[in-house]
Amino acid sequence: MVSGPAALFDLFVSFARITLFGFGGGPSMIPLVRAEVVEGRSWLTPEAFLDAFAFGNALPGPIVTKLAFYVGHQVAGWPGAAAALLGATLPTLLLMLVVVGLLLRNKDNRVLQAAIGGIRPIVVALLLLVTWDFAPAALGTLREFGSSWPQWLIAGASLVAIVRFKVHPVALIVAGAGLGLLFGLGS
Numbered sequence: 001m002v003s004g005p006a007a008l009f010d011l012f013v014s015f016a017r018i019t020l021f022g023f024g025g026g027p028s029m030i031p032l033v034r035a036e037v038v039e040g041r042s043w044l045t046p047e048a049f050l051d052a053f054a055f056g057n058a059l060p061g062p063i064v065t066k067l068a069f070y071v072g073h074q075v076a077g078w079p080g081a082a083a084a085l086l087g088a089t090l091p092t093l094l095l096m097l098v099v100v101g102l103l104l105r106n107k108d109n110r111v112l113q114a115a116i117g118g119i120r121p122i123v124v125a126l127l128l129l130v131t132w133d134f135a136p137a138a139l140g141t142l143r144e145f146g147s148s149w150p151q152w153l154i155a156g157a158s159l160v161a162i163v164r165f166k167v168h169p170v171a172l173i174v175a176g177a178g179l180g181l182l183f184g185l186g187s
Helices: 005-021 026-040 046-057 063-106 110-139 142-163 169-183
Strands: none
Touching: 005 026, 005 063, 026 046, 026 063, 026 110, 046 063, 046 110, 110 142, 142 169
């Protein structure tokens, strides 16, 4: 754990940068958070980030704010959690006040609608990148399929449950935790 004004400033700036450059909502910002806190700053290991992400998804609310709080607390305790959370929310709040006013005045503008239409596929690509990055740590590789088939089975069954049967994610998270405990899954 690091302390001092410099660490708090770094946490604030890092999460402010993530939220300022993360378009498309929380899930599309996960690669940015990971790049900053794992690869850029080495505040978390890849495994610790995956654990924080998984735990954060089990709780209600936006994932980026939960990750900011967690990372900030890991780096600099409660003051770090506050600094990271402020960095993750304040820039977005201020920009939303400006953008909402502009959008309301220009909601029928064809150029604006075309730009938004071009951003949507990028968000999908970012979500696929998150899946690609997390899959080996969460499911194991195909080479390890002999020992990791339960994780693959849970992932596949969960996808079918969500898409086909509209099962709420909370129910799947609880069921996944129960299956993990029952079968001793994990590291």
